[in-house]
Amino acid sequence: MLSISVKEILFWKKTQLFKGGDHESLALLLDSVGGISTSDLNSLSINPEGNLYLKKNLEFLENIWNEHLLNSSPIQYLCGITFWRDLKLKVTEKVLIPRSETELIIDIVSKIFGNSVQKLLFAELGTGSGAISISLALANPLWYGIATDIDQDALEIARENFINSSQQSNLKFYCGNWWSPLESFKGKLDLAISNPPYIPKDTYEKLPKEVKNFEPKVALFGGEDGLKHIREIIQKAPLFLKEKGWLILENHFDQGEKVKQLLIENKFTSIEIVKDLSGIGRFTIGRYK
Ligand code: GLN
Secondary structure: EEEEEEHHHHHHHHHHHHHOEEEEEHHHHHHHOOOOOOOHHHHHOOOOOOOOEEEEHHHHHHHHHHHHHOOOOOOHHOOEEEEEEOEEOOOOOOOOOOOOHHHHHHHHHHHHHHHOOOOEEEEEEEOOHHHHHHHHHOOOOOOEEEEEEOHHHHHHHHHHHHHHHHHOOOOEEEEEOOOOHHHHHOOOEEEEEEEOOEEEEHHHOOOOOHHHHOOOOOOOEEEOOOOOOHHHHHHHHHEEEEEEEEEEOOOOOOOHHHHHHHHHOOEEEEEEEOOOOOEEEEEEEEEEE
């Protein structure tokens, strides 16, 4: 641990931001690698002569910041950490960095089930870092969840994130493509959730380089029209959901109506397009019959 004055840190921050980047990314670096949270810094900034403890020296942090600016590498991958809702999650280039707009999925689920359900079986298809499943399992200790992913390395990260965030054992991790690892849960799920890859081909080609060059294509690319995986998930969902079981999907900003049509064609009811905090129809939900 290195002792450093608040004044010195504030000056260092200003110098880094002058080179480029945003406050949020710098705060993540200082917190996850330096061990200084924004709230520590804010509460101490009234006394600039006061001292803080840094886990790594400023040159070390600056090298990471420079790499972030130079190569457009996401700061979350460089730090190996991201924050999502109240979770601190490990992330590597094997998993998508969970987005803040996706956080709303947890609120949609609590709005549907409230406190009325004691026990429930849910599955998340394509868990990546595990963010959604871990949040649900922690918030609802009586629920039992299965998180799947096609990539074994991603699944290991999700498992590690679950172990690091709790002592609970109500979440299991299965490797495989969409519904295939869930054969033994046919007709048993109360809830299935997925934030599948949904970026259409043309859009994928034009993604900013911090996304396209670093985040896993398998977690983003949804085929020609972006709906390849969403279609497969919806078509097979009736085999796995209980009667009146819910399906909750995240989709691209303009796919809500198309996803709704797919749900109608597959005999779903109570269909709704739910807006994210920017007013975009980001989620489409429905229940099987
Ligand atoms: N929301 C992510 C993005 O825009 C895409 C995630 C996904 O395809 N599921 O980068």
